Amino acid sequence: MKHRYLPMTEQDKTDMLEAIGVDSVEELFNDIPERVRFKGEYNIKPAKSETQLMKELAGLAAKNADFKSHASFLGAGVYDHYMPVIVDHVLSRSEFYTAYTPYQPEISQGELQAIFEFQSMICELTGMDVANSSMYDGGTALAEAAMLSAAQTRRKKILISEAVHPESREVVKAYAKGQYIEVVEVPAKDGVTDLNALKELAASDIAAVIVQYPNFFGRIESLREIEEIAHAQKSMFVVSSNPLALGILTPPGKLGADIVVGDAQPFGIPAAFGGPHCGYFAVTEKLMRKVPGRLVGQTHDDQGRRGFVLTLQAREQHIRRDKATSNICSNQALNALAASVAMTALGKKGVREMAAANIQKAHYAKKVLRENGMEVAMDGPSFNEFVVKLNKSVKEVNQALLRKGFIGGYDLGRDYQSLEDHMLIAVTELRTKEEIDTFAKELGDIHA
Numbered sequence: 001m002k003h004r005y006l007p008m009t010e011q012d013k014t015d016m017l018e019a020i021g022v023d024s025v026e027e028l029f030n031d032i033p034e035r036v037r038f039k040g041e042y043n044i045k046p047a048k049s050e051t052q053l054m055k056e057l058a059g060l061a062a063k064n065a066d067f068k069s070h071a072s073f074l075g076a077g078v079y080d081h082y083m084p085v086i087v088d089h090v091l092s093r094s095e096f097y098t099a100y101t102p103y104q105p106e107i108s109q110g111e112l113q114a115i116f117e118f119q120s121m122i123c124e125l126t127g128m129d130v131a132n133s134s135m136y137d138g139g140t141a142l143a144e145a146a147m148l149s150a151a152q153t154r155r156k157k158i159l160i161s162e163a164v165h166p167e168s169r170e171v172v173k174a175y176a177k178g179q180y181i182e183v184v185e186v187p188a189k190d191g192v193t194d195l196n197a198l199k200e201l202a203a204s205d206i207a208a209v210i211v212q213y214p215n216f217f218g219r220i221e222s223l224r225e226i227e228e229i230a231h232a233q234k235s236m237f238v239v240s241s242n243p244l245a246l247g248i249l250t251p252p253g254k255l256g257a258d259i260v261v262g263d264a265q266p267f268g269i270p271a272a273f274g275g276p277h278c279g280y281f282a283v284t285e286k287l288m289r290k291v292p293g294r295l296v297g298q299t300h301d302d303q304g305r306r307g308f309v310l311t312l313q314a315r316e317q318h319i320r321r322d323k324a325t326s327n328i329c330s331n332q333a334l335n336a337l338a339a340s341v342a343m344t345a346l347g348k349k350g351v352r353e354m355a356a357a358n359i360q361k362a363h364y365a366k367k368v369l370r371e372n373g374m375e376v377a378m379d380g381p382s383f384n385e386f387v388v389k390l391n392k393s394v395k396e397v398n399q400a401l402l403r404k405g406f407i408g409g410y411d412l413g414r415d416y417q418s419l420e421d422h423m424l425i426a427v428t429e430l431r432t433k434e435e436i437d438t439f440a441k442e443l444g445d446i447h448a
Contacts, residue, residue: 065407067271071435075385075426076216076410077138077165077263078271081244082354082430084345087268087338096337101330102296105309112308115333116296118280118340125246125351126260127253128282132293134336135279135328138263139168142210142240143175144281144292144326145259149208149236150181152290157182157205161193163215164240166415172210181207191217191378191387195225202229208236208259213252214245217378217424218362218385227256242266243280243339245383247355259283268342269335278335288312292326357429358384365427365436372444377422384428387412390421390447397423400446406439 008016013025022028029037048056072080091097095110102108102115115133122131135141146158158176160169162185169185176183186201186209187194193211202209209230213221223239230237238259239252244266246252252260264278265271283291289312297311346354362384366376375389390397394411401408413420427436 065402070405070407072407073409073425074407076424079266079428080430081266081428083268084342086345087341090341091338109308112296114337114340116308118336121343122280122282125243126282127251128260129285130288131282132291132295134331135281137277137279139171141261141279141281142168143172145238145261146172146208147175148290153207155205155207158208159184159186159201159206160210161186163188163193163217164212165216191219192221198229202233204233206233206235208238210238212240214383217387218382220381223252223255244355247351264339267339269338278332278339292328293331354429361431362427368437368440372440385424385426388423390423394423397446404442
């Protein structure tokens, strides 16, 4: 057998042509002039049997450096974390795998409850009152938070820290352009938001102050001080946060945040070449009716049985479209389920232990890198990422590390001119002491 799936038989084709009243497939293209039709052969390889093709594709895939063949020290927003085996088992169940939008609650209770549990766990992690059923990813969730802030305050200027993920900043700017909102970047100093610069920029026309926690350099921002600066001008305080880090750090909701967003990728979602992932969006109760996307609510039927329904959908597809708060029409239900299953499997204690392991291993990596002659830049309180200064280009160093079986860190010079030859290194709970020690030695030898 040459094909895994046959879309139609020759008889199917004949029956369809007869039904529409034509004699051949070629006749369907009669309206296209002969002179513009392509008469040659496409510059592609000849067709192969399924067995031959699978071998060729497997050989090409084997050339990739992935988390199975290499120890990864690359983070910058997408991380190599432990994924409980049960995650894939639950996701593969057809009632979840094929589910889309649970518009009919009477036949969607399982999906609705799974989403409700996701919302509940996100609220617990962030310290916020309400969370939606998920967003496309962390970057778009942050942009939606910025737009909500502008609409809520009726102001047209956003302050965003330079220590927020560069790609997320670009997404915010893209959203803001269409809304005629000005985005001003607050400089970073020693790896954290420059509070003096923030105080100078904060004014009565600022809709929101946006920071990341931990920030793009891995440092822990002083949310309490930033909150005071933001709220002194009656601006919204928006925090983009790694949800795993919130297993051990004080939740932004406890430090005065109005909106907390982020990407749930650290919980049960593979890196997958950068997506698809799952954004989360959590707010205070007063902003509940402004949340983009959808919310799942818990209720009781006329017999007192617990049930779940979609509620508070301020979306353009429904009635009162002129009052829609966003044009987000969907959510990442399957990935949100993955995050829910992972968090449930780990439990409160497990999430905290996993977060603590990230801190401990990252700080151990700092120590052994210093012992191997590396300079740690922007040193200070951090989660699982930190910056090292190299005496060679990051690209050159990463190529050498790859040959040694390591995926190196992120080249900060791509986004910050002042940080050329600086590498952002991520150390998660999956990195062993042996891997960290060997990585530090190899990096030290390359650096020497």
